[in-house]
Amino acid sequence: MEIESITIHGGRGKDGTAEPVSEVTLRMGDIVSIVGPTGCGKTTLINDIELYAQLNTPSCRRVLINGERPPEELSWDPSRNPIALISQHTNFLSDMPVAQFLATHAAIRQSADRDHIVERTVSFANQLTGEPLILTNPMTELSGGQTRALLIADAVVIGNSPVILLDELENAGIHRTKALDLLRGYRKVFIFVTHDPRIALLSDYRIVMKQGAMQRVIMTEREERLVAEDIKKIDDLLLSLRQRIREGDRLSEEVVREHLQNLGYMPAA
Amino acid sequence: MKAVICAGPPTSGKTTILKQVTKRLLRNGHRPAYLKIDVQYADEDTLFADEFGIPTRKVYSGELCPDHCNVMVLGEAVEWAMENDCDFLLVETAGLCLRCSPYIEGSLGLVVIEATSGMNLPRKIGPMLSLADVAIVTKIDLVSQAEREVFRARILEAVPTVRVIETDALYGIGVDPLVSRLIASPDVAYPLYLRGNPPVGTCTICVGKKEIGWKQHFGVVRPLEGDMFYRGE
Ligand SMILES: Nc1nc2c(ncn2[C@@H]2O[C@H](COP(=O)(O)OP(=O)(O)OP(=O)(O)O)[C@@H](O)[C@H]2O)c(=O)[nH]1
Ligand SMILES: Nc1ncnc2c1ncn2[C@@H]1O[C@H](COP(=O)(O)OP(=O)(O)OP(=O)(O)O)[C@@H](O)[C@H]1O
Ligand SMILES: [Mg+2]
Ligand SMILES: [Mg+2]
Ligand SMILES: [Zn+2]
Numbered sequence: 001m002e003i004e005s006i007t008i009h010g011g012r013g014k015d016g017t018a019e020p021v022s023e024v025t026l027r028m029g030d031i032v033s034i035v036g037p038t039g040c041g042k043t044t045l046i047n048d049i050e051l052y053a054q055l056n057t058p059s060c061r062r063v064l065i066n067g068e069r070p071p072e073e074l075s076w077d078p079s080r081n082p083i084a085l086i087s088q089h090t091n092f093l094s095d096m097p098v099a100q101f102l103a104t105h106a107a108i109r110q111s112a113d114r115d116h117i118v119e120r121t122v123s124f125a126n127q128l129t130g131e132p133l134i135l136t137n138p139m140t141e142l143s144g145g146q147t148r149a150l151l152i153a154d155a156v157v158i159g160n161s162p163v164i165l166l167d168e169l170e171n172a173g174i175h176r177t178k179a180l181d182l183l184r185g186y187r188k189v190f191i192f193v194t195h196d197p198r199i200a201l202l203s204d205y206r207i208v209m210k211q212g213a214m215q216r217v218i219m220t221e222r223e224e225r226l227v228a229e230d231i232k233k234i235d236d237l238l239l240s241l242r243q244r245i246r247e248g249d250r251l252s253e254e255v256v257r258e259h260l261q262n263l264g265y266m267p268a269a
Numbered sequence: 270m271k272a273v274i275c276a277g278p279p280t281s282g283k284t285t286i287l288k289q290v291t292k293r294l295l296r297n298g299h300r301p302a303y304l305k306i307d308v309q310y311a312d313e314d315t316l317f318a319d320e321f322g323i324p325t326r327k328v329y330s331g332e333l334c335p336d337h338c339n340v341m342v343l344g345e346a347v348e349w350a351m352e353n354d355c356d357f358l359l360v361e362t363a364g365l366c367l368r369c370s371p372y373i374e375g376s377l378g379l380v381v382i383e384a385t386s387g388m389n390l391p392r393k394i395g396p397m398l399s400l401a402d403v404a405i406v407t408k409i410d411l412v413s414q415a416e417r418e419v420f421r422a423r424i425l426e427a428v429p430t431v432r433v434i435e436t437d438a439l440y441g442i443g444v445d446p447l448v449s450r451l452i453a454s455p456d457v458a459y460p461l462y463l464r465g466n467p468p469v470g471t472c473t474i475c476v477g478k479k480e481i482g483w484k485q486h487f488g489v490v491r492p493l494e495g496d497m498f499y500r501g502e
Binding site for chain 2: 051056057072079081084085086089090091092093094096101104105108109151154155158159
């Protein structure tokens with residue numbers, strides 16, 4: 001099925017009143033963030049999208065594909081489902097080795113290039129993780145970050161899903177800049193549930209939520225994209241300090257000062 | 270009057286699914302009755318009576334194989350539901366014996382299996398799955414989409430004709446198409462017949478003889494090497 005757009009018709013928030021955003025349409029190629037405080041209903045919103053809600057969820061939303069009610073078989077047959085959800089809780093339960101599982105999934109999806117697709121998927125995943133995952137590892141032995149990286153890689157490479165929903169990518173401990181860069185190379189709808197200002201500002205727009213309801217849709221402005229660059233620097237600073245700690249180094253005031261100077265946040269001594 | 274047999278391993282979500290189904294049947298003006306078969310403990314009958322105010326019953330099979338027990342009592346249970354002016358009898362099995370599958374010929378047979386139960390389950394459970402009309406996969410909220418796809422493919426590989434319905438039974442997601450299927454299913458047709466061939470359970474072990482080894486028994490017996498045969502008069 002060729003997807004051009006996903007439309008969400010607002011339902012009601014936790015207090016039962018109508019959502020301030022009564023309709024929002026996501027188009028192919030859009031990168032969208034969903035932001036808001038803990039417990040405000042972000043996960044609920046992407047669940048509604050994944051389930052093609054038709055007034056049958058607590059929020060009473062409706063989700064349309066290309067302006068129409070999606071055909072029912074989409075939700076029956078997951079291998080035809082254009083939406084892939086990588087949730088906060090998804091885990092692998094199967095102790096099949098990574099390679100065998102991916103090959104099985106690729107066969108079900110009738111993926112092209114069956115000979116190389118497993119390696120392509122794993123190498124995609126390994127660009128996002130610290131310690132690389134190995135083809136013979138049982139899936140249940142992967143770490144949280146490795147699991148998340150493999151889920152993303154599987155959805156993008158094997159699933160080839162046109163719509164990908166990612167719930168709090170930042171908490172998975174995977175490499176976010178790499179992830180965003182890699183993902184931008186694909187024409188899909190990406191929906192990030194996020195508390196991360198950088199992911200939010202690198203999106204085309206963001207949906208702000210409160211009390212279970214969509215409050216506003218905010219387009220990212222030019223100035224915000226510049227701010228995103230600054231945030232990237234601060235973020236990279238933290239990442240590089242984290243990297244040092246991970247590698248067993250000690251940190252000193254001098255090291256931090258040096259970093260800040262390199263970024264231009266402190267005059268050189 | 271339609272009878273629906275809902276089988277499935279323990280804790281797979283049979284009750285949770287049937288509650289969602291009952292809620293929807295009532296909403297559509299139907300009058301379901303509910304029967305639970307179990308070995309020695311079940312509280313589903315009071316659960317359904319309290320929550321929905323519908324006629325409910327339970328039967329403890331005790332010493333009898335629960336699925337064989339199910340076959341014994343089902344005829345009268347259908348009459349009981351009709352006497353109570355119901356148009357559906359929902360039967361939840363004990364689901365202990367994976368070999369037995371007390372589906373009724375011509376009526377709807379459901380098997381409930383958990384997405385979390387491991388990729389090989391569909392290959393293991395035999396007639397409970399192969400004789401069912403609909404395989405309901407529960408707990409899809411707990412597994413990755415990739416694994417859902419593999420699990421579903423494994424079911425269809427074992428039984429290409431079964432209709433697979435995936436559900437999050439807690440939230441009732443995926444239950445609507447199941448209810449449509451129930452409503453469209455045929456009425457019970459007399460005489461009632463069991464679907465498929467149930468395993469033969471007629472031997473002196475069934476009546477409580479405890480000696481180990483086939484030479485100590487009569488009826489349908491089998492040695493380690495070779496097939497079963499009938500021993501006795
Ligand atoms: N997360 C999740 N939990 C579920 C789902 N379906 C059932 N459960 C839970 O699984 C447990 C067992 O569900 P039941 O419906 O009692 O299972 P059952 O098959 O009736 O069990 P027995 O009658 O004891 O054999 C309960 O704690 C349910 O809340 C589901 O789709 N998702
Ligand atoms: N529109 C709504 N109507 C009724 N209940 C809702 C609505 N939106 C969310 N809820 C309920 O609010 C609770 C929290 O929602 P949710 O898990 O989606 O929050 P979240 O924003 O993802 O939180 P976190 O940042 O902690 O992941 C859930 O129990 C959910 O069912
Ligand atoms: Mg959440
Ligand atoms: Mg039960
Ligand atoms: Zn039996």
